[in-house]
Amino acid sequence: MAVYTTVDDTTLHAFLAGYDVGDVLSFAGIAEGVENSNYLLRTTKANYILTLYEKRVDADDLPFFIELMTHLSDAGMNCPVPLAARNGRILHDIAGRHCALFSFLDGTFSRFPNRAKCRALGASLAELHLKAQGVSRRRANALGPASWTTLLTSIGADADILGTGMYDTITGRLQQILQHWPDDLPHGIIHADLFPNNVLFVGDNLTGLIDFYFACEDILAYDVGICLNSWCFEADGSFNMTKSRALMQGYESVRPLTDKEKSAIPVLAAGSAMRFFLTRLYDWIHTPKDALVSPKDPMEYWAILRFHQSVSGITAYGIDLRPPAGDAS
């Protein structure tokens, strides 16, 4: 949560001179997104978000992200619309950073979304999976299963700050996940980071999906696993099956899952838990004690991982292998 790059008034006005966005009323850096600098711009016409891409985002990936958001918004999804300047360009350079101007989406996020929101999220996730099929560019998942062993090795014995023997325990659980990792499930573009803070609502109406900067090509149902982990566990660590069922029903109302995909949910969700556990653990170890931004507790995701590795079957998620009953059954 930070604004890393400052945009002064001279720079802003020079940049906006290339756009038809009216006159500036206010301009404030907002504390959203850990990867980029974001500014909320109000003009006499509308509200906008100006995003400056910081160094953690690879400039070569920007055309993919822009194409994805343009494609999804053209297809009617509620996501930020990348706006072209009068010269037709979307990506620009200001203050030493690549940047782009986006439409502003109304809505706020829920830290612990209710069932109705989980259902809406599921439906939007499936819609994203279907509508992103038309995107021509591709981006590999830099944080996919192939990276987890390397990540764990780089953490090494430091993992034992979580408890004696943790490095070995994590290694064992990671091997278990990788041995069962499916290789024949439908692929496509996934959001890969659709946590509640990246989904906006007004009331229970989903008004926006944001922060596409982890989007990549991977197993579609893996994205479902990421959402189960971030939407369906309560503050006390318990798994809320009612929310899980709502999320899955929402998803399947748009894109029904195959039995193979359903059967893989436990290992995909465990893999997602492993991915966030490992990156959080890495940040936990490498963030200076006096940093303004506190790292997130990796143990939250360790508990989630253990849940998925302990379930006896997919009914634990409120789903089963029978196809949804039709009206005529």
Place this chain on the structure above:
Amino acid sequence: MAVYTTVDDTTLHAFLAGYDVGDVLSFAGIAEGVENSNYLLRTTKANYILTLYEKRVDADDLPFFIELMTHLSDAGMNCPVPLAARNGRILHDIAGRHCALFSFLDGTFSRFPNRAKCRALGASLAELHLKAQGVSRRRANALGPASWTTLLTSIGADADILGTGMYDTITGRLQQILQHWPDDLPHGIIHADLFPNNVLFVGDNLTGLIDFYFACEDILAYDVGICLNSWCFEADGSFNMTKSRALMQGYESVRPLTDKEKSAIPVLAAGSAMRFFLTRLYDWIHTPKDALVSPKDPMEYWAILRFHQSVSGITAYGIDLRPPAGDAS
């Protein structure tokens, strides 16, 4: 620039239930103010700022700040209006912090304001000095001249990171300022931090004074010195007398300065430069190298200090001791 305290949706809705502000459309932490957490709230009615007071602000001072802003906005000044809940209360507690809701002011700040903006700033500063006279509460200046020797002592030999012998040089210049510090000039409530980033404009129209959390009782003309330092020096360190004259003319168009006040401008401005030099130097030494927020370079204010101690008279500021010539002269 940071949001230190997180306000989740449940907390926000519970808090706003006490107000008549319509339904929430968006809510984002903004990266303004180094002392507090600020959120920009958009509702179906208007835009607001929610401020959470962090530990650097003394809770005992809050009634003074609230009274000051209420008084100034009641008197027609463009400053944030503290809003009362239905129960009449302005100060509340959420997320473990004292907080208050304010009207949102349009406008953006200029890093290097032009002459017209300097004039408008001068006039608004004088207006603030006059209108704040009706405020009943008082707050001493914790960063006034009485504190500078203590601050320099606490920095001690570390000052020499700026160059060998700097501690002694600073001590000498500080003594010079304190020996000439005036004790018979008009006092009142001053803003004490009216840098360009705390003054909003739409075009050249001044639309807002913000961030009153250094406001206190002190010499009124000392506030003029603070503004000369922060508004009238260019990026290359040169003093822009045209802007200084505009600022002073703006001020005197509302509140003419006495000859005694004018004569004290060089030492008051030097004192102001010393105050910001010392606090910046302290932060420079005490900010961890890997902190997200870079400390500001103290040497900028050292150069300003040297300027004021080298001027031969107040004509350097574009002013003189004669009263402004009337139409009939």
